Amino acid sequence: MxxxxxxxxxxxxxxxxxxxxxxxxxxxxxxxxxxxINTIIAPNGTGKTTLLNIISGLLIPNTGxxxxxxxxxxxxxxxxxxxxxxxxxxxxxKENSEFFGVLxxxxxxxxxxxxxxxxxxxxxYRQIKNVLVEKLSYGQKxxxxxxxxxxxxxxxxxxxxxxxxxDLENVKMLKEFLKEIKKDKVIILVSHDYKFVSDVSDKVLFxxxxxxxIVFDKPTEDxxxxxxxxMFMKSK
Amino acid sequence: MSFDKIIKALAxxxxxxxxxxxxxxxxxxxxxxxxxxxxxxMLSTGTGKSLGAxxxxxxxxxxxxxxxxxxxxxxxxxxxxxxxxxxxxxxxxFYRKLNSKCPMWVLLFGELIASVVIHLIVIAxxxxxxxxxxxITIHISAVVLLALFINAIGMFGIGLVIAGFAIRYKRxxxxxxxxxxxxxxxxxxxxxxxxxxxxxxxxxxTVCNKVIRENIAYSVTDNSFIVLLALTFLWLVVGYxxxxxxxxxxxxxxxxxxx
Numbered sequence: 146m147x148x149x150x151x152x153x154x155x156x157x158x159x160x161x162x163x164x165x166x167x168x169x170x171x172x173x174x175x176x177x178x179x180x181x182i183n184t185i186i187a188p189n190g191t192g193k194t195t196l197l198n199i200i201s202g203l204l205i206p207n208t209g210x211x212x213x214x215x216x217x218x219x220x221x222x223x224x225x226x227x228x229x230x231x232x233x234x235x236x237x238x239k240e241n242s243e244f245f246g247v248l249x250x251x252x253x254x255x256x257x258x259x260x261x262x263x264x265x266x267x268x269x270y271r272q273i274k275n276v277l278v279e280k281l282s283y284g285q286k287x288x289x290x291x292x293x294x295x296x297x298x299x300x301x302x303x304x305x306x307x308x309x310x311x312d313l314e315n316v317k318m319l320k321e322f323l324k325e326i327k328k329d330k331v332i333i334l335v336s337h338d339y340k341f342v343s344d345v346s347d348k349v350l351f352x353x354x355x356x357x358x359i360v361f362d363k364p365t366e367d368x369x370x371x372x373x374x375x376m377f378m379k380s381k
Numbered sequence: 382m383s384f385d386k387i388i389k390a391l392a393x394x395x396x397x398x399x400x401x402x403x404x405x406x407x408x409x410x411x412x413x414x415x416x417x418x419x420x421x422x423m424l425s426t427g428t429g430k431s432l433g434a435x436x437x438x439x440x441x442x443x444x445x446x447x448x449x450x451x452x453x454x455x456x457x458x459x460x461x462x463x464x465x466x467x468x469x470x471x472x473x474x475f476y477r478k479l480n481s482k483c484p485m486w487v488l489l490f491g492e493l494i495a496s497v498v499i500h501l502i503v504i505a506x507x508x509x510x511x512x513x514x515x516x517i518t519i520h521i522s523a524v525v526l527l528a529l530f531i532n533a534i535g536m537f538g539i540g541l542v543i544a545g546f547a548i549r550y551k552r553x554x555x556x557x558x559x560x561x562x563x564x565x566x567x568x569x570x571x572x573x574x575x576x577x578x579x580x581x582x583x584x585x586x587t588v589c590n591k592v593i594r595e596n597i598a599y600s601v602t603d604n605s606f607i608v609l610l611a612l613t614f615l616w617l618v619v620g621y622x623x624x625x626x627x628x629x630x631x632x633x634x635x636x637x638x639x640x
Binding site for chain 2: 162164195204220222226232235236243249250252
């Protein structure tokens with residue numbers, strides 16, 4: 146776990162949350178470091194999305210708090226849900242990107258600058274920018290949503306099921322893109338694609354019984370799988 | 382977020398909503414058809430005859446049509462809050478607005494403006510149709526125009542209350558539809574009993590109908606206009622507070638993202 150004196154941008158302090166009798170998050174504390182990609186791993190239905198919702202302020206935990214670096218708040222968090230939601234379907238990718246940029250307080254010039262800056266790393270944007278979201282494939286919708294979050298310069302980007310629905314080419318592009326944009330950001334991913342996770346993550350956090358039981362620094366895919374089997378499958 | 386950026390966000394919200402609505406051309410066409418057919422049916426069957434006697438005005442059809450326009454604008458106001466929030470909840474964009482740096486009420490107000498602009502198209506067709514088929518000319522004064530728009534804002538406030546319940550209790554679309562139709566019968570848009578009207582005086586549309594018809598029939602505006610303003614303000618405040626209350630409750634129960 147990162148020590149308090151490290152440069153950090155996001156801290157979870159003694160977070161507890163239950164749905165009825167079911168304890169989902171159990172006294173979880175953690176410091177997410179600056180300029181890092183962190184991936185949360187756990188079986189389905191064990192609190193990953195709940196934790197993302199708590200960090201983004203869309204779910205208020207029973208106890209505990211989320212603190213952000215000075216000058217930032219939950220308004221600087223972009224959460225991208227799994228599935229093909231997140232965008233306005235009857236509008237183009239460009240219109241969506243600009244709109245969410247405006248909502249984050251950017252001027253038109255800043256948005257234009259950011260689009261130019263990021264589209265070099267995200268070549269698919271040029272192909273899809275004038276296409277209505279409803280006409281995009283599932284994977285393209287996911288990428289378009291990510292692009293709209295990135296160009297709005299959110300400090301904290303949370304992505305549920307990050308590589309879901311993407312073909313090999315786009316997975317490769319997304320890996321490079323995430324590595325490029327992580328500077329001065331905290332990126333938190335949820336994924337079951339362990340090859341993807343090992344390729345992009347600075348930290349991999351195993352969530353079990355509502356807490357991060359194991360934290361790996363840049364683990365290999367084999368290490369992730371071995372830890373997963375050990376932690377979640379051996380007891381069954 | 383600075384004031385000029387808030388204004389830009391408002392302008393962009395209106396633009397995005399209008400562009401999106403015009404791409405759903407069929408939605409506007411179906412609105413025109415539904416409102417026209419309903420109006421045609423009511424005018425053909427002599428609905429609203431008693432309005433002539435009530436306001437001592439010969440052309441009862443004009444009084445009815447004004448009320449009908451007020452009702453359609455009231456629905457524009459309602460749908461700007463209820464429909465937009467429920468739609469955004471189901472397509473997964475509401476939470477992005479909630480987490481934006483622009484205050485939520487500004488974005489919702491943008492939806493209201495876009496919704497009213499689109500309904501103006503419907504109203505223009507209704508007026509043209511009423512003129513061509515039934516020879517009805519409506520006399521719109523500044524007071525009438527103002528009252529119609531204030532009515533839309535007031536009904537938008539009621540919509541915020543309903544939207545709050547929608548966030549908390551999910552599928553309330555059928556109730557919203559029932560309420561929208563019910564407004565026709567309880568707000569004196571179609572002649573309503575005195576007893577019922579005494580209860581529904583708290584609805585901006587009821588008061589708006591009184592204001593616009595009195596203005597047309599007697600060319601006067603009494604305290605009703607002030608009442609309309611006060612009611613609108615009240616519903617906006619109550620709607621906004623209740624919406625925030627339900628959002629916070631949904632955040633505590635974890636139901637905000639499940640729609």
